Amino acid sequence: MLADLAAHTHQRSYAEGDTLCHQPDVAHTVWLTMSGWVKLTRETLDGSEAVWDVLGAGHLVGLETLMPDYRYTTRAVAVEPVTTLAISHAALRRITESHPPFALALLGHSLRQQESEQLEIEHRTHQTAPQRIGCFLLRLAKAPISGSMTLNLPFDKGLLAARLGMQPETFSRALARLKQDTGIGLQGAQVTIQDVAQMHKYVCGPCSGSYPCQPCNIEVGG
Amino acid sequence: MLADLAAHTHQRSYAEGDTLCHQPDVAHTVWLTMSGWVKLTRETLDGSEAVWDVLGAGHLVGLETLMPDYRYTTRAVAVEPVTTLAISHAALRRITESHPPFALALLGHSLRQQESEQLEIEHRTHQTAPQRIGCFLLRLAKAPISGSMTLNLPFDKGLLAARLGMQPETFSRALARLKQDTGIGLQGAQVTIQDVAQMHKYVCGPCSGSYPCQPCNIEVGG
Numbered sequence: 001m002l003a004d005l006a007a008h009t010h011q012r013s014y015a016e017g018d019t020l021c022h023q024p025d026v027a028h029t030v031w032l033t034m035s036g037w038v039k040l041t042r043e044t045l046d047g048s049e050a051v052w053d054v055l056g057a058g059h060l061v062g063l064e065t066l067m068p069d070y071r072y073t074t075r076a077v078a079v080e081p082v083t084t085l086a087i088s089h090a091a092l093r094r095i096t097e098s099h100p101p102f103a104l105a106l107l108g109h110s111l112r113q114q115e116s117e118q119l120e121i122e123h124r125t126h127q128t129a130p131q132r133i134g135c136f137l138l139r140l141a142k143a144p145i146s147g148s149m150t151l152n153l154p155f156d157k158g159l160l161a162a163r164l165g166m167q168p169e170t171f172s173r174a175l176a177r178l179k180q181d182t183g184i185g186l187q188g189a190q191v192t193i194q195d196v197a198q199m200h201k202y203v204c205g206p207c208s209g210s211y212p213c214q215p216c217n218i219e220v221g222g
Numbered sequence: 223m224l225a226d227l228a229a230h231t232h233q234r235s236y237a238e239g240d241t242l243c244h245q246p247d248v249a250h251t252v253w254l255t256m257s258g259w260v261k262l263t264r265e266t267l268d269g270s271e272a273v274w275d276v277l278g279a280g281h282l283v284g285l286e287t288l289m290p291d292y293r294y295t296t297r298a299v300a301v302e303p304v305t306t307l308a309i310s311h312a313a314l315r316r317i318t319e320s321h322p323p324f325a326l327a328l329l330g331h332s333l334r335q336q337e338s339e340q341l342e343i344e345h346r347t348h349q350t351a352p353q354r355i356g357c358f359l360l361r362l363a364k365a366p367i368s369g370s371m372t373l374n375l376p377f378d379k380g381l382l383a384a385r386l387g388m389q390p391e392t393f394s395r396a397l398a399r400l401k402q403d404t405g406i407g408l409q410g411a412q413v414t415i416q417d418v419a420q421m422h423k424y425v426c427g428p429c430s431g432s433y434p435c436q437p438c439n440i441e442v443g444g
Contacts, residue, residue, distance in 0.1 A: 042430035044428050044429055044430045045427050045428070045429055045430070046427035046428060048348075048428070050344045050347075050430045052343075052344065053340070064333045064336070064337060066326075066329060066333065067330045068330065073337055096322075096326065097322055097323075098322065100319055100321075100322050100325055101319075103322055103325040103326055104288075104318065104319060106329055107288060107325060108288070108289045108290065110329060110332040110336060111285065111286045111288065111332055112289060113336055114286070114332060114335055114336050114339060115286060115295055117340060118274050118339060120343055121274075121339065121342055121343055121346065121387070122264070122274065124346045124347070125272070125346070125387035126266060126272055165343065204267050205268035206267070206268060206270070206272075208265060208266045208267070208272045211267055
């Protein structure tokens with residue numbers, strides 16, 4: 001089964017701004033991201049762009065195309081140079097249909113994503129804007145429980161605001177507030193968290209995830 | 223396969239306030255809701271209750287327990303008298319593992335739920351509070367495209383506010399605003415929408431769902 005899958009998978013790279021797939025095209029490929037950030041967007045009825053997610057390494061793009069009618073439900077665009085493993089949709093479908101353990105693994109993946117999205121919905125209600133930024137930083141850094149750390153913002157602040165569901169002005173105010181409340185250092189894209197334990201305390205109270213959070217240690221995306 | 227599933231499924235009813243399952247208990251049952259509303263909640267680290275969803279008829283409760291380690295990830299409580307089909311977890315797992323088409327159907331279900339949750343995340347950013355209430359009403363009513371209609375709020379306003387991710391005061395203000403902007407009638411729990419087409423116009427602009435929306439015509443739950 002793995003040999004079959006490998007025979008229908010090959011490495012594919014994308015330059016900044018390249019589109020992997022358009023909604024609602026019929027699927028040809030499902031991607032496993034290896035490096036770089038991929039933005040998922042949808043267009044609203046009134047014509048504006050809604051950012052659904054920004055996915056880092058280790059995510060599946062286009063898995064929703066295993067649902068009949070096998071169409072992409074988002075547009076996926078490389079935010080920077082991106083490398084992927086591109087899997088033939090037809091092969092993935094055939095293998096999923098004929099190998100129950102593989103179908104179960106994908107079901108498990110999808111159910112975990114659902115839980116992660118429910119947590120995101122919860123955060124948008126129960127966390128403040130500064131807490132949501134702090135939460136993103138801790139997950140991005142796969143932060144330890146204590147000590148200090150330095151990390152870089154992964155993409156520009158406009159996209160980060162959209163990923164977190166904030167207007168750019170709200171994001172700027174919230175970042176200033178986070179700095180004031182927790183003493184983080186900000187220099188360009190570089191963020192220094194002097195006291196990770198204090199940041200956890202500042203961020204994690206209104207969250208129902210496990211503590212220290214497992215999703216944090218797996219992925220930032222959706 | 224269907225006979226096997228039916229042999230391990232039976233009807234079970236719950237009174238208002240009854241708990242179907244606790245997080246993080248090991249799974250014994252997965253439920254298909256037949257009538258009545260079921261509330262899914264989680265407890266945050268600081269001890270408050272986060273409402274994850276309120277599910278009407280036709281939803282699966284506890285499907286996440288097909289992920290290893292087979293535990294419930296929410297508490298499910300009957301908001302009113304509820305009837306369900308209770309499916310043995312062990313049987314569901316066995317059947318899913320041995321029938322690829324069944325596993326694929328569950329995968330499709332989960333992927334659709336993921337899309338529905340992403341849309342909920344989008345709404346929390348792009349729709350105003352009055353629009354979110356209007357959207358809920360249209361979906362609840364499986365609203366036609368035009369004409370007028372009357373419906374009843376399905377559960378108390380406090381829970382509805384929590385379901386929509388609003389503080390009770392925000393909800394009250396938003397409902398008053400919705401009434402002012404669209405001329406809906408409110409009498410106790412009864413809502414009259416005089417002009418459904420106008421309500422769609424008021425609500426659906428900032429949404430990236432299909433129009434008229436398919437999720438609306440399937441389910442209210444996340």
